[in-house]
Amino acid sequence: LNQPESLRHHGTYTETSDAERKRAFLEEERRLGYVASTRACNHLYLSHAATYAGSRHAGSTFMNEIRAAGDHLLADAVAPDGNAIWSASELGRVQHERIAGALDSEEISADALSDLFLAQWTLSELPGASLWRPLPSPTPFLGSESLRLSFSALDTYEACQRRYYYAHVLGLSDNRSSPYMAGGTAVHNTLQWMNEQRRDGAFPDVTQLIDHFLTQWKSDGYESTSQERQVREQSENLLRRFHTYEREQEREILDVEVRFEASLGQHTLAGRIDCVSRRPDGTVEIIDYKSGKEVSAKKRELQLGIYQMAYNQLHPDLVVSPVYYFLGHKDDRLGRYAHEFDSAKQIQFLKGDADAVDATMGSILETAGKILSNEFKTVTNPYTCQGCAYRHVCEGANEDG
Secondary structure, three states: OOOOHHHOOOOOOOHHHHHHHHHHHHHHHHHHHHHHHOOOOOOOOOOOOOEEOOEEOOOOHHHHHHHHHOHHHHHOOEOOOOOEOOOHHHHHHHHHHHHHHHHHOOOOOHHHHHHHHHHHHHOOOOOOOOOOOOOOOOOOOOOOOOOEEOHHHHHHHHHOHHHHHHHHHOOOOOOOOOHHHHHHHHHHHHHHHHHHHHHOOOOOOHHHHHHHHHHHOOOOOOOOHHHHHHHHHHHHHHHHHHHHHHHOOOOEEEEEEEEEEEEEOOEEEEEEEEEEEEOOOOOEEEEEEEOOOOOOHHHHHHHHHHHHHHHHHHOOOOOEEEEEEEOOOOOOEOOEOOOOOOHHHHEEEOOOOHHHHHHHHHHHHHHHHHHHOOOOOOOOOHHHHOOOOOOOOOHHHHHHO
């Protein structure tokens, strides 16, 4: 529990007294919550983050107590204008109905505009609402163009064809970020620096590694200092554990941050390889570091297959082994970090032979054919649409809303 310093008891607690202390803190939180709630003059909005420190959050336990006490307590809660206070999903549905009605009649009333801004900006987690009419079926390609593709673009098309259209055809930017993305970038930059040092003949010690990591760390975008501390400590633990593992590995760093453009039929595959190294047995590894969760086998075969094909074009006489290094471990939760890097579980190689890579390339060409055929279907899965940057302009997301 994160408590004000004035509420903390500085002393030694037994298990029993510690439980009593937590109960006392909970009662103090309940008292403060009651006082804060009764200070509302016109409206009272209760909200919570969907996730905190990477874990889903169900909201305050006090709201559950209110619900458990009886539905009439919530049913009796009304705004000063007499309207019932709805849940976010109910409010979103009503807003969409009013906005859709105004747009259909081409009369955008002040109430509809007010609802729009409330849904899109004040309550940004509601299903998307938009002033734009659904776009006609897009036909940007004639069918003979050469595409510039990447793993990220192909993965986007696989998840939602319409999202690919907005991002990679129209070029609409997605400038969103998250604390976990920023933390992953700091980890990636630190490993790049470590491998550059190793390539030049120096292996930095763990203190130097963490010092460099802290120069890459950015404190923007976190919900609280506690969340920032948790993400930073998790990132430091990943780096310390991986440094311990790498210190025992006899590998020669051949290249770092290798950018490539490979030909595939009439198209170009572009990307960047984190690291290329040679082990004592002569095995050359094309490495991609992952600081987040594991990816599906399909994504692994796609990305690593692209890396192998591209690097073979650069070095046709070199036999390479594409590999993922997952820095996170499944036991890294609630502050209980695995102490050792588990190479058997945290390293995943490209499975299959040259025929499998050829099959992956064939699949990419098939996807390119769909793109050139202007196949940009919408997805109306709420789990897919909720986190999409284009949900406010996508007719698929609006229909789902």
